[in-house]
Amino acid sequence: MRVVILGLLIAFIAGCAAVSTPSITGGREPQQVTEDSETAIENSFMALMNQTSDGERSRAVAQYLDRQRDFYYIAHGMMNTFDNELNLLHQRKESGTELTAEDFQKFNQISFQMRIAREFSERNLHEMLGIYELALIHANDPQATDHRASLWIVTNVSDWLQKSARTGDRSAVISLAEHLEDVNRAQREKFAEKKMKPIRIPSFEKHYRVSKDVLSAAYEQSLKFAKERKKTLFDSFIGQKWSEFEKNRLAQAADEMMQWNDATRSPQALDELYPDSGGKGHVTGNRFPKNTWAITLDDGPHPTHTPGMFKVLTDAKMTGTFFWLTKSIKSYPKLVAQAGTLGFNRGSHSYTHANLPKLNQAGLNHEINDAADGFKEAVGADFTLFRCPYGSCGPMGSKIRQMIADRKALHIAWNVDTLDWQDKNPQSIYERAKKQMDVRGNGIVLFHDIHSQSVEALRLLTGYIQKKGYSVRALPDIIGDVREKSFSSP
Ligand SMILES: [Zn+2]
Helix, strand or coil, X not given: CHHHHHHHHHHHHHHHHCCCCCCCCCCCCCCCECCCHHHHXXXXXXHHHCCCCHHHHHHHHHHHHHHHHHHHHHHHHHHHHHHHHHHHHHHHHHCCCCCCHHHHHHHHHHHHHHHHHHHXXXXXXXXXXXXXXXXXXXXXXXCCCCHHHHHHHHHHHHHHHHHHHHHCCHHHHHHHHHHHHHHHHHHHHHHHHCCCCCCCCCCCHHHHCCCHHHHHHHHHHHHHHHHHCCCCHHHHHHHHHHHHHHHHHHHCCCCHHHCCCCCCCCHHHHCCCCCCCCHHHEEXXXXXXXXXXXXXXXXXXXXXXXXXXXXXXXXXXXXCEEEECHHHHHHCHHHHHHHHHHCCEEEECCCCCCCHHHECHXXXXXXXXXXXXXXHHHHCCCCCEECCHHHCCCCCCCHHHHHHHHCCCEEECCCEECCCCCCCCHHHHHHHHHHHHHHHCCEEEEEECCCHHHHHHXXXXXXXXXXXXXXXXXXXXXXXXXXXXXXXXX
C-alpha cells in the first residue's frame, strides 16, 4: 500500500513540475492541446472507461476517486496550516506587536505554499466533479455503452464518502460531499426541466448537512490533522518551489507578489502600471493605498449566488469586480446587464476555466480571444481586466500574459485568498478573510460567486469592514490612483 501511495505522490509531483493536473493517463508527457476544460474532462472519462469489463471500469473509477480525494486532503491540510500560521500572526498584531519584515517573509511563504496547494487541488477538484457529472449522465442514459459501470459508480459514491469521513479528514469530506451534491442538484434540475424521471440521482445531503457543532468539531479535527500531519514528498516539493521562487524574485523585482505592505512605500511607486506581459501588467493589490481594498468575485455568473452577491454588496454600499466565464455569461445575459446597471465592474476569467498553460495556440485563442468576443457581445465593451483560471498564466513574460496585454487588459491577481471554494463554513471563511486583511493592510480579496457559503461569508465580512473603517473601492479607480492616470473597465 505504501508503495502505491509513494507512486501516486511521485506521479503527482511530476505532474506539478510540468504545471499540469496529475493526469489519469499516467506517465505520458503532457502535450499542449486545444482542449477547453470540458473536452479535457471528457477525454479523462473516456480513458477511465476504456477497460475490458464493467468490473474493471468501476475499479478504475474507484481508484481515480481515491486519488483525487487524497489530493484534496493535502490541500485541505495546507489550508489548515495556513490558518494556524495566520492565527499566530494575527494574534501578535492584535496584541500590539509591530510585525517585522521577517513576519511578512514567513507570511508570504505560507501564502505561497497555500497558493501552490490550492492551484493543484482546485484543478483536481474541478476534474473530479466533471468526471462524476459524466458518470451521472451516463448512469441515467440506458443507451450509453458504459451505462452499467456508471450506474455502479453513482450508486457507490455515498458509501465511499461515508468511509472517507471515518478514516480521513472529516472536514475535507464534508466539503467534498457538498461539491458532489451541487452536481446532483444540477442534474435533477435538468431532468425536471425536461419533465423526465431520472433512473438514479443520489443525494449526499446527509454527508454535509450537519449541525454547527459537528461542523466546528470537524474543523478542529482538521486543524489538528494539519498540525500532526506527517510531512510528505509534497512538502519538500513545495519547499523546493519556494526556494526557486526566492531566487527568481531577485531577478523579478517588478513582480508584486513578494512586496508586503510597507507604509513607507508610496502608492505611486508603480505609476507605470499598464497592459504588459511582465510585472507592470500584473496587479496583486500590495501597492494599494493603506486600508484600501477591492473585492473580486470569480467563476460566475450563477443564477442564485451572483444575485446574492449583488445584494450583499449593495446592502453594504460597497462595490466589487466580477471575473466571469464567457460560457456562463452566455447563459445569464440578464445578470451581466444587471451588474452593469448596479455599477459593478466586469472582467474576464476565460471562456471555460481551462488551465491555460496546458493549451496550445488554438486553445488559448478560444480561452482569451473568443472569450473577449463573447464578453463584448454581452457587456457592450471590451474587458480591461482579466484573471487567469487558478491564477495560472505562466511566468512573467509568458505568451498567455502577452495575449492578455494585447487585448489591452491588466492581469488581476489577489493577496487575500478566502479559500471559499474549498471551505464550506462561512464563519471560517470570514475569519480567514478578515485576519488576512488586518495583517496585509491593503489589496485585493478573492471570493467566488458560485457558492452559497461565499455569499454568507462576504455578508459577515462587509460588517467587519464597516466596523474597521476599511475603504472598499472600485478596482479600476484604485488602479487609476496607483498609476496616477485614469483606468476604466466596463
Ligand atoms: Zn476561477
